[in-house]
Amino acid sequence: MEKTLNKLDRPNSYIGRSVTRPNAKRLLTGKGRYVTDMKLPRMLYAAFVRSPYAHAKILSVDTSAALEVEGVHLVATGEDLAKLCKPWVGTLDHFHNMKSTPQLPLATDKVVWAGQAVAAVVARSRAIAEDAAELVNVEYEELPVVTDIDAAREEGAAIINPELGTNVSFALKLESGDVEAAFKDSAVVVEETFRFGRHTAVTMEPRAIIADYNAAEEQLTVYHATQTPYQFQDLYSRHYGIAESRVRVVAPDIGGSFGMKLHVYHEDMAVVGLSMMAGRPVKYTADRMESFLSDIHARDHRVHASLAADASGSILGMKVDDVTAIGAFSSFPRTSVVEGNQVVRLMGAPYRFRNYRGDLNVVFQNKVQTSQYRAVGHPIACAVTEALMDDMARRVGLDPFEIRRRNIITQDMYPYTSPTGYKFERLSHEECLKNLHDMMDYPRLVKEQRDLREKGIYRGIGIAMFVEITNPSPAFYGVGGARISSQDGAIVKITPSGEVQCLISVGEHGQGTETIVGQIVAENLGVDRETVRVITGDTDVTPQGGANWACRGAGIGGETAFQAAKKLKENVLHVAGAILQAKPADLDMQNAQIVDAATGNIRMSLADVARISYYRSDTLPSDISPQLTVAHHYSPRGYPFAFTNGVQGCHVEVDVETGFTKILGMWVAEDCGRVINPMLVDEQVRGGAIQGLGAAFFEECRYSETGQLENGSLADYLVPMALEMPDIKIMHIETPTRDTELGAKGCGEAGTAASSAAAINAVNDAIAPLGAHVSQIPMTPQRLLRALGHA
Amino acid sequence: MSERVPIALEVNGETVARTIEPRMSLADFLREELELTGTHLGCEMGVCGACLVLLNGKAVHACLMFAVQAHGERVETVEGLTERKAIADIQEAFHNNNALQCGFCTTGMLVTAHEMLSRGDILSREEIRDGLSGNYCRCTGYQAIVNSIETVAQARAVAGAAPSKPE
Numbered sequence: 001m002e003k004t005l006n007k008l009d010r011p012n013s014y015i016g017r018s019v020t021r022p023n024a025k026r027l028l029t030g031k032g033r034y035v036t037d038m039k040l041p042r043m044l045y046a047a048f049v050r051s052p053y054a055h056a057k058i059l060s061v062d063t064s065a066a067l068e069v070e071g072v073h074l075v076a077t078g079e080d081l082a083k084l085c086k087p088w089v090g091t092l093d094h095f096h097n098m099k100s101t102p103q104l105p106l107a108t109d110k111v112v113w114a115g116q117a118v119a120a121v122v123a124r125s126r127a128i129a130e131d132a133a134e135l136v137n138v139e140y141e142e143l144p145v146v147t148d149i150d151a152a153r154e155e156g157a158a159i160i161n162p163e164l165g166t167n168v169s170f171a172l173k174l175e176s177g178d179v180e181a182a183f184k185d186s187a188v189v190v191e192e193t194f195r196f197g198r199h200t201a202v203t204m205e206p207r208a209i210i211a212d213y214n215a216a217e218e219q220l221t222v223y224h225a226t227q228t229p230y231q232f233q234d235l236y237s238r239h240y241g242i243a244e245s246r247v248r249v250v251a252p253d254i255g256g257s258f259g260m261k262l263h264v265y266h267e268d269m270a271v272v273g274l275s276m277m278a279g280r281p282v283k284y285t286a287d288r289m290e291s292f293l294s295d296i297h298a299r300d301h302r303v304h305a306s307l308a309a310d311a312s313g314s315i316l317g318m319k320v321d322d323v324t325a326i327g328a329f330s331s332f333p334r335t336s337v338v339e340g341n342q343v344v345r346l347m348g349a350p351y352r353f354r355n356y357r358g359d360l361n362v363v364f365q366n367k368v369q370t371s372q373y374r375a376v377g378h379p380i381a382c383a384v385t386e387a388l389m390d391d392m393a394r395r396v397g398l399d400p401f402e403i404r405r406r407n408i409i410t411q412d413m414y415p416y417t418s419p420t421g422y423k424f425e426r427l428s429h430e431e432c433l434k435n436l437h438d439m440m441d442y443p444r445l446v447k448e449q450r451d452l453r454e455k456g457i458y459r460g461i462g463i464a465m466f467v468e469i470t471n472p473s474p475a476f477y478g479v480g481g482a483r484i485s486s487q488d489g490a491i492v493k494i495t496p497s498g499e500v501q502c503l504i505s506v507g508e509h510g511q512g513t514e515t516i517v518g519q520i521v522a523e524n525l526g527v528d529r530e531t532v533r534v535i536t537g538d539t540d541v542t543p544q545g546g547a548n549w550a551c552r553g554a555g556i557g558g559e560t561a562f563q564a565a566k567k568l569k570e571n572v573l574h575v576a577g578a579i580l581q582a583k584p585a586d587l588d589m590q591n592a593q594i595v596d597a598a599t600g601n602i603r604m605s606l607a608d609v610a611r612i613s614y615y616r617s618d619t620l621p622s623d624i625s626p627q628l629t630v631a632h633h634y635s636p637r638g639y640p641f642a643f644t645n646g647v648q649g650c651h652v653e654v655d656v657e658t659g660f661t662k663i664l665g666m667w668v669a670e671d672c673g674r675v676i677n678p679m680l681v682d683e684q685v686r687g688g689a690i691q692g693l694g695a696a697f698f699e700e701c702r703y704s705e706t707g708q709l710e711n712g713s714l715a716d717y718l719v720p721m722a723l724e725m726p727d728i729k730i731m732h733i734e735t736p737t738r739d740t741e742l743g744a745k746g747c748g749e750a751g752t753a754a755s756s757a758a759a760i761n762a763v764n765d766a767i768a769p770l771g772a773h774v775s776q777i778p779m780t781p782q783r784l785l786r787a788l789g790h791a
Numbered sequence: 792m793s794e795r796v797p798i799a800l801e802v803n804g805e806t807v808a809r810t811i812e813p814r815m816s817l818a819d820f821l822r823e824e825l826e827l828t829g830t831h832l833g834c835e836m837g838v839c840g841a842c843l844v845l846l847n848g849k850a851v852h853a854c855l856m857f858a859v860q861a862h863g864e865r866v867e868t869v870e871g872l873t874e875r876k877a878i879a880d881i882q883e884a885f886h887n888n889n890a891l892q893c894g895f896c897t898t899g900m901l902v903t904a905h906e907m908l909s910r911g912d913i914l915s916r917e918e919i920r921d922g923l924s925g926n927y928c929r930c931t932g933y934q935a936i937v938n939s940i941e942t943v944a945q946a947r948a949v950a951g952a953a954p955s956k957p958e
Binding site: 020021024025026027028029030031032033034036037039127201202203204205206253254255256257258287288509510511512679680683686687689690691713714715719720721722723725727728751 | 829841892894895926935
């Protein structure tokens with residue numbers, strides 16, 4: 001019987017099915033409601049006065065002319081807001097000896113990056129606020145600027161934060177096995193210095209916030225384009241001294257986030273204080289130039305790494321020295337060292353060597369903060385590891401697939417602990433590698449490459465394996481003292497008409513959280529998914545939780561919904577059993593009916609159970625309490641992270657005369673555990689891969705020596721467009737985690753984790769016959785021409 | 792700077808009249824004055840395409856025009872195109888293919904797709920990708936968007952002309 005009936009053929013089977021997103025219809029008709037669209041009665045608008053210097057003392061701030069402008073309600077200085085807002089410090093306890101200085105919404109005595117907000121104007125319209133902001137007169141005394149990643153650590157360098165006495169925020173040394181012996185015993189060593197350009201998230205909707213402080217109720221309501229409303233409820237409460245229960249953060253439709261919209265931004269904190277000062281709602285929307293200046297950047301790394309192998313290409317050890325520059329402060333509350341920490345811990349992750357040394361130095365510089373952005377640290381660890389693997393393959397005369405096959409962690413080795421301490425429950429490197437090889441038709445590409453080279457056409461094939469960190473447990477932030485939740489909560493209820501509502505703490509930013517939660521709840525309760533309404537993003541309404549970061553939506557949010565729905569089903573069947581005088585265990589739910597579990601015969605409708613429970617509980621036995629609402633919270637308790645894995649392939653053609661690269665093809669074999677909605681996972685992976693390709697070829701926040709951002713607009717900071725990007729073929733391998741019943745892990749970082757690495761390897765493969773090589777991204781035409789000896 | 796001037800124009804088939812500051816952009820006018828927030832602002836310099844609207848039937852960047860320049864003209868936004876069902880098939884294809892994630896660029900994408908498809912030719916994937924080059928999307932990999940437009944192009948071609956050969 002089992003053989004003929006597919007699981008997906010059963011009624012209300014949605015887990016694993018590519019269903020469409022109900023909420024997409026709203027967005028497709030222009031009826032999305034983003035914070036940028038919102039207007040409250042008597043709302044005022046804020047604009048900020050920003051420092052033109054990357055490092056300077058503030059001598060004076062004169063707001064008098066700005067206050068004269070008609071329509072201006074107030075002008076606030078750093079001192080004004082410092083009276084209301086407690087400072088914050090971006091350190092975590094488990095990063096031993098980490099340093100950063102206290103931050104306030106607006107600069108008080110000095111500025112440390114060009115674009116830092118110094119004063120705020122609140123006016124009747126944004127245009128008036130901007131007019132008046134130009135009239136705020138700030139006197140500065142310039143200080144020496146530190147921009148270079150190495151110069152920051154040099155003897156005699158200007159110290160950005162004199163109270164810390166150093167420009168080093170954090171240093172870490174990881175040592176495992178005997179790396180010196182491994183290198184001494186090796187037959188081949190490859191080494192290289194890699195440079196990764198600063199880039200930024202560029203969400204299409206810029207940061208936006210409306211703070212509405214009601215003094216009569218001591219109530220703060222904040223409409224905030226954020227991924228993490230609960231985190232901000234906590235922060236606004238603590239830093240402004242408002243009772244937590246009276247802080248409501250609402251995150252409606254969010255126009256892209258990618259990790260960028262979970263950090264504390266100075267302007268956002270300021271807006272809360274400005275609303276308290278004005279006694280009215282205050283809105284701030286970053287314009288695109290402000291986004292480039294003040295959104296977090298990421299990936300500013302210089303890595304020197306070496307790999308040692310025996311003559312057969314078996315890796316014996318790896319040494320890594322990562323220096324990362326983070327701006328003048330560490331960001332809050334997640335800190336700016338998480339990326340570097342993940343870089344040195346993810347190095348070599350797919351491979352089974354035991355001898356490793358990782359050095360990390362996190363340094364300050366006079367630029368805006370860097371912090372977590374999609375696939376934190378992964379692209380750097382992956383690019384370094386995979387570029388060295390290719391180099392090693394060339395040196396020992398192996399094909400790139402073959403050297404990986406020889407070194408990956410194989411099925412018989414799990415559970416496996418990496419030399420950097422990560423515990424892998426079960427990954428699927430062998431299967432992914434084999435599938436990618438087939439999917440790409442690798443032998444055909446290699447043959448074509450050889451044939452075309454004779455005609456002066458340079459094509460390259462690059463592959464890159466990755467391990468992705470998802471579903472972090474409290475070991476990630478909680479142990480470091482950060483008030484960032486690793487658990488999530490769901491409330492599922494049956495309405496009196498027998499429909500279902502699920503309020504859940506994970507949010508929806510377009511990735512499809514609402515859809516997959518609806519699928520999970522509908523399948524568990526045996527109802528049509530159209531009858532399940534999923535509600536997210538309001539701290540007054542939805543249960544407390546960590547919300548969206550580090551790919552927690554399906555793995556943690558999904559499991560929470562799964563368990564909540566299961567509990568609710570038990571309750572429904574308990575009530576139905578009393579009504580039908582049947583054992584709950586003999587009943588089941590299907591198509592919104594209570595059925596006999598054995599035969600599928602309909603006994604009564606779910607709507608009748610609900611109607612009786614809510615309106616005629618007098619007819620139920622007195623020991624039956626009709627609990628048709630359940631709340632459930634879930635936090636990972638097994639492995640500290642649910643690691644996912646995969647491998648990507650990239651096919652490029654480099655025009656060796658112009659330095660332009662065309663991406664001909666992209667393939668991804670990935671394993672995110674149980675796939676809840678293949679279409680949505682495909683799109684997550686594709687979108688992620690494109691962000692990695694952007695980093696590989698276009699995206700870089702370029703600064704002058706004086707710390708001025710030189711390309712702060714979408715006209716000169718290039719993001720990938722449709723014409724430059726390829727179709728991406730995707731294949732899923734499913735290795736569910738056994739830590740949860742659902743078995744899902746995350747998939748949001750997977751695309752970004754390895755696509756830059758695959759692209760670097762492809763370009764280097766293309767230009768290798770010309771004796772050229774690149775180890776810096778983005779691989780701009782200019783850099784490629786330089787590598788080719790043309791410039 | 793803030794002396795206000797009267798303007799009157801047709802927006803989504805209705806005549807609207809307002810007195811506004813001359814420096815107000817058409818995008819701000821649509822969003823702030825008319826509450827037509829389907830027109831989004833991503834870059835405010837005519838690069839990202841999120842603010843595209845139709846001006847007398849042609850796609851223009853609402854962020855690059857002053858509202859006063861639209862005086863006496865005919866403007867249609869995604870809300871208007873939706874209401875008169877001019878893009879229903881495109882919206883359906885986008886929905887079925889999940890050709891959007893956060894949705895912020897989507898309304899501009901739809902205006903571009905509408906204009907591209909109104910030309911009536913069956914478009915190749917390369918042509919569709921080229922035509923989308925003024926529309927940035929940060930969430931998708933563009934592929935589902937290209938698929939959707941291709942699907943509609945083919946369906947409209949079949950519906951518009953008796954198919955000569957099956958495929």
